[in-house]
Amino acid sequence: MPHFIIDCSDTILKIHSEKNIIQTIHKVAYSTNLFDENDIKVRLNPYEIYSVGNKRDDFIHVFAHIMQGRTTEQKAHLSRQVVNKLVSMFPQISNIAMNVSDFEKATYCNRAML
Structure with a gap:
């Protein structure tokens, strides 16, 4: 954790x-x-x-x-940093966005927790 899932038009890969x-x-x-490097998944x-x-x-949208x-300020900063970087990489794409959702600690489970 965290997970960054990028949905995008396939043409950006050109x-x-x-x-x-x-x-x-x-x-x-x-x-x-905000995160340990080895925990980040993209x-x-x-x-x-x-x-x-x-x-x-x-388009590019990061979830x-x-x-x-x-x-809220940390999450907003994260969104701004990611979107800013994507805009610099893809200046011709006008549809670039990101949103941040929280996992609830009480309901989260992974294999190591079993």
Whole structure:
């Protein structure tokens, strides 16, 4: 944990490789000092078929799922840092966004906890 899931139009992979995008998001997340580097997980889902405002405009949306306990300001800073980096990487894409959701500690479980 945390998990950063990137949904995007598949055409962005013509600009930057999947590996480069994943490594970049990992670096930005780590640079916020909110997470241990080895806990950060990043995945990318490119879509061939999609609609953005009833058009076929390129898009990037990052869904961050993190353990509860960070302040609203920390989560907002994380979003701004990630979106800012993506805008610098993809200046031609106008649809770039991110949201942060909290895992509830009381209901979270992983294999090591069994």
